[in-house]
Amino acid sequence: MDPLRLEIESRRDDLIRLTQDLIRIPTLNPPGRHYLDICEYLRARLAPQGWDCALVRAKGSPGDSEPFPRWNLVARHHGATPGACVHFNSHHDVVEVGHGWTRDPFGAEIDGDRIHGRGACDMKGGLASSIIAAEAFVALYPDHPGQIEISATADEETGGYGGVAYLAEHGAFAHVDHVIIPEPLHKDRICLGHRGVWWAEIETHGRIAHGSMPFLGDSAIRHMGAVLEEMERSLFPLLLTRHSAMPVIPQGARSPTLNINAIHGGEPDLGPDFTGLPAACVADRCRITIDRRFLIEEDLAEVKREVAALLDGIKAQRPGFSYEIRDLFEVVPSMTDREAPVVRSTAAAIRRVLGREAGYVVSPGTYDQKHIDRIGKLGNCIAYGPGVLDLAHQPDEWIGVQDMLDSARVMALVLADILLGDSPGPAPVA
């Protein structure tokens, strides 16, 4: 058996313990709890093994405050001689627990091959796998050339501005050559990138009047109804006619999509505890929030123009119609070339470990690759890690121990390939 495989399999119990420890630190975001605890835990593990560990607070980033500071850890293992730098980036935050759990969300219970808990799959299992991969590699090749980095970063679930974006803005990727983000994309798949995002708020205007005489006012809600009707009539069908060459999963996301996140109009919602009656008023404001996901083949300016043209078309025909549109957030699509070195190396390692060809996918939603690509100016970046993507953010989320071991082997082989020039070579007989 190859030495890296032996080295990783001998660390099975350690991998389980590490994953459990990480799950038991409830790094809930929002609001951003226990970020310092998880960074200090990782530093206490890695620093005694010779890793240089820096704790970086994203001071002043969105969400950063004294009660909820945005802490990040960057650990670096210096090799004996110069060479490439391979960086594993995981986010350490997890989303809210939600309802429907049959397990303790922060208990890290083991059931057969599975470890359960919030963040088990997205993505503390991936973080643990990359640590075991790097530790096993360093144990076998302590004098390796180049550098290995492991980062555990904040706020991916809320945009990554207190995490990877902050690090990238402060030059953390300037010397990095290869990035693997161990998000749960399945152990046999390489995620090359993601679609683009545009969030905006559209507001229609009206005039308030007594609800018994609505003809004296002008209903902003009815104007918004015209907007929604026109979207149903022309925009949604148009989006379905477009298809991406990006291998986006699931299949439905190969067309552009539009979601209407929210609609608010008229009197504010006074909540379930309010026992009074509503007042009789014509709504003078109505707002929707739209979430438009676009393809690499689409241009963001054109995506925006399309919606503006729809609204202007209504304005030209509908008396009293006026609107405002406000940008909230945008991310351009990102897609790493299949011939990029980190892709080729990971594909070869998957072939060697699993005895099958790697699948190539693109994520329907974004993740921290956007910041590494746009701010860090590093295109040689993929997401690769253990776990079933569909379990992310679900109740009873879990990660498989065997999947973690297999993907740790893949990650360790990538290190060997890139840092030692030891190509994994052709597939062995399964």
Ligand SMILES: [Zn+2]
């Ligand atoms: Zn994630």
